[in-house]
Amino acid sequence: MIRNEPTIAGTWRLTGARVEDASGRALEPPYGPSPTGLLHFDDLGRMVCAIADGRTGEFADRAYLSYAGEYSFDGETISTRVDCCSDPAWLGSVQRRHATLDGNRLTLSHTPEVDRSSGAIRIFAWERLVRS
Numbered sequence: 001m002i003r004n005e006p007t008i009a010g011t012w013r014l015t016g017a018r019v020e021d022a023s024g025r026a027l028e029p030p031y032g033p034s035p036t037g038l039l040h041f042d043d044l045g046r047m048v049c050a051i052a053d054g055r056t057g058e059f060a061d062r063a064y065l066s067y068a069g070e071y072s073f074d075g076e077t078i079s080t081r082v083d084c085c086s087d088p089a090w091l092g093s094v095q096r097r098h099a100t101l102d103g104n105r106l107t108l109s110h111t112p113e114v115d116r117s118s119g120a121i122r123i124f125a126w127e128r129l130v131r132s
Contacts, residue, residue, distance in 0.1 A: 008073050008099070012039040012106055012126035014051060022119035030122055031063045039106075039126055047071040047080055051124070073099065078108065104128035 014037030019027040029035065037051035048068040055062070067085040071078055078097045082090045097108040106126040 007101060008041045008078070008106065009043050010041065011129045012041075013129055014038070014124060015127050016125040017051070018123050020121050020123065022121075027120060037124075037126075041071060041073075045070050045072065047078075067095065069095075075099075104130065 017035045032053035032055050034054040036054035039049045041047045050066040052064045053062045067082050069080045069082040071080040078099050080095045100107040109123045
């Protein structure tokens, strides 16, 4: 993997998650109405991400995803070679996300090959955590 850009290094809090179909129409949110998540990129090229349905109480279908691995960032795409994951199908894969960085805001969306069957695109909004 190529050396990571330090501009994304740090810890990020999930501020929103949505899904759109190929025409841009909103679909059911992937992690419920109030998702929660943390994303961390270090200066050594490692990352870890955890996203969950933020509702409290008992939910039979409560969604959860976590993964970690070595990452690179070329200014437009974050590529992660997954070596630890809640979904065994991702182990050894390279997960790619389109990235838009605007100061302390980061928007990530799946690249088109992620869900070829439906054409749906998942979009995640993150805010960098900073000390106050």
